[in-house]
Amino acid sequence: MTGAPTGDGVPADTGEERFNSGRVRVGLILGPVAFAAIALWPGLGVPREAQMLGAIIALMIVFWVTEALPLAATALLGPTLAVLFGVTGARTAFAAFADPIIFLFIGSFILAEAMFAHGLARRLAYSAIASPWVGASGFRLGVAYCAVTATLSLWMSNTATTAMMFPLGLAILTEIGRQRAEDTAFRQYAMALMLLTSYSASVGGMGTPVGTPPNLIGVGLLRELAGIDIAFTTWMAFALPVVIVTVGAIVLILLYPRARSITLGADTVAIVRQHLDRLGPLTRAERNVLVAFGVTVTLWMLPGLLQIVLGGTHVAVRRFNALVPESIAALVGALLLFLLPIDRARQSFTMTWERAQRIDWGIILLFGGGLAMGQLADSTGLSKGMGEWVAQMFPDAGTVGLTLVFAAAGVILSEAASNTAAANIVVPMAIAVAQAAGISPLEPALAATLGASMGFMMPVSTPPNAIVYSSGHVPIGAMIRHGVVLDVIGYVVIVVTVLLAGPMLR
Template sequence: MTDISPSSPGAPASVRHVLTPREERFEALRNRAGFVLAPLAFVIILLLPMEGMKPEAHRLAAVMAAVVILWITEALPMPATALLGAAAAIILRVAPAKEVFAPFADPLIFLFIGSFIIARAIFLHGLDRRMAYGVLGMRWIGGRPSRVLLAFGAVTATLSAWMSNTATTAMMFGIGMSILSVMMAGAADGKPTVDPRYATGLMLMTSFAASIGGLATPVGTPPNVIGIGFIRGLLHQEITFFEWMAIGVPVVVLLFICLYLYLNALSPAGIDTLGESAEVIRRAHAELGAWTPGQRSVMIAFGVTAVLWITPGLFALTLGETSAVYKAMSARLPESAAALIGAIMLFVLPGNDGARAITWEDAAKIDWGVILLYGGGFALGVLSFQTGLAESVGRGLTGVIPLHGEFGLLAASVIVAVMVSETTSNTASANMVVPVVISIAVAQGVDPLIPALGATMASSLGFMLPVSTPCNAIVYGSGYVPLMRMVRYGIILDLIGIVVIIGAMWVLGPLIR
């Protein structure tokens, strides 16, 4: 869902981002470069003559150039950069404060808040761990390494569809490390031990499956909500929860099958069963005991929210989008209101030891940074269209991009979004790429919806480097993932992801037009 740091309340304290000294020097240089390059780009663009561009668009171009550089270099925290961009747009008279700050009250902001609170409650009451150990301890798994890899990845992807990608990785990382520690312990006693390549595969499955799973639902990861916001705000096209899942779930299934097949082939365990590791999983599940009142309450709140999210889409599918029932539900129970209903239920339903399912102190620990990042990024994207900057950028890039037409633009959008996500956060990638894709499509005279959807989903890819996503950084710190193996396996998944997303958008995208 949201990208949190491993030191946040959603992750085990033992998880750390471990970089080599060379990587640490590069990161320090990258951060310092932002303080030089961002002001320099701002001044240069502000002083350059740009004929045919409105003064407001010219000033916004300077602001956005500095913001993009600060996002890529991470010289400032990304939410702070988004707020800085919004404030600079007001100071430079790009638009009044009321217009600039309007996206911070967008309904999607409240979808973020409600779903984050529910995810926080799931973590606090251990529903995620109960599900993980329950699946891994199934008799069908039988301690067989290939089946453990499959089930481990499936649980990770499923949880990540509703929870933070990074929190899911952090939790599953702890479970995976426990399994591997038992498997590796046999070497000291002269027993058959697991091939180190299997440990690499299990760790990479933890990270890659979490990133893939976030594509399944609109709330699975911030780029989804950001892309939906741009599509709704700039194209006036509503994408319901059910419509997104009609595309996102097939994409996740295809990507996960490909991920499992190549990790299972390239990371053999070298043994037939996990032996004592299987018993460790079953024992951990048994130690969870019976369902607590808090767990039952969280499950009720989550179930009600999920039903409210999906039901309008089912009515649209069966009765049509013009039906009175669908229109009434869409107007009275949008996704943002459904998320808030589920979150508020947690303050009413019973928790453990006479308390409520969640307290405000716990609810307030959600990732507010992502919410601010969304508001600031969405504000700049909307301003780029209002001032005409997006139109100018679209016209300029149309002559540069060799691919034309809806399919060509879709392919180019997906490839560019993946490349950008390798160098900066997925959230920043969506903020930067999706508005530009829409502007290029408008300039080319093609329907922007499918390319914009493709860029939105592709922004969640990027698997090659530890710095590509927090998920990658977590598993890289395990010591079981050599850097070049992450690069090689990540390239494979990037290429598969590009093909799958382009194909899925082209085949399934027209269903939501």
């Protein structure tokens, strides 16, 4: 969750600023109170180290939800307090920050930065929207716009995708509005197109492990705490149907009723073509990015394809997985960008370290802190104790019941906290409770992971929501109303898909 940015062209809302300020004050008071209450509570029935860790995690949860501190700072606070209060040593507390998935984050973020910086993502978007299939149809334009946004978000951050598509959407609406600015149908179409931008970016991110941080958090925690490995192709096999169905629902609910009367004029079609023409022919840098991206995706998907052809126990499959895990594949692609030249004479390369430093290091620290707390909760016995306590509240829940509960928890928390923080909070709990109940944590954890990527209701729920709300085309009531509907649809799609696919993923 974030307030509307103020430094990149998105104006802040005074009421939202007051809300954020009040929330921070509440967090700064409530966090230490929660810490003290758990740390001093007598007779919790867990080792002292586990009790202190529980107090630290409670403090982190309050700070994450209220953003009393920056999210990454809170992630660093947890391991720091764990050392200071004698829960563990510094080497153990911070070991998670060197987990291979951290480097999967880094590699994929650098690849996405290259796609964005050199205009390749923008070229792909403009090419699709300027295609002859779209023509003068407002509905087809919306479908293409939604599909492109979701597809790019499979590989780029949801926020970067929204920030890139947002100006194009505004330019299209400006051209349509020249003749129909006071038209109710136009206003409804403008609202739909803006919501399509943020919603399809958020949903598209669920489709690959690298599409949004909650996915990697879920994959990493399942691997570390439950010993369950989910391959890149395996994730896509069950998550892409969730993306397709949910995006289809967004189009049917938001776009179709509002686009039937919208016909694009020649000027509107021309504005998209002009955006594409300004990019010129494919540059050397864009070709280099395509090469690096193609190599990475091939290495990500090859183990799954080899497993289909040769079987999971074949020596070649095991050898490839050992030599080229997903983190190494991402780093191979990222390092290629530093080696592939744009201009040999000038020693100019596709990626520079100065540009690489622009990736979201805060998300990387946030993941490291969450993974560290999950590992410590497991090693101190906190996860087991907490899981047994929660499992007693749902004695007959089983796989279906826990999947329903934790999918709902992920969706609800995503409206109040950032998607990454929501996943860091809910996924470890889902794993602990499932293990205490004696069932596989796969389904509850996956449902919690995907549920944490919702957050459709409020401008402050996700950065993409804040960006499109700043356009002035989206009334807050409309965002809440449509967000509730899509939260419910997404929840149902996630639960059904996870329960159907879960047995095949084990």
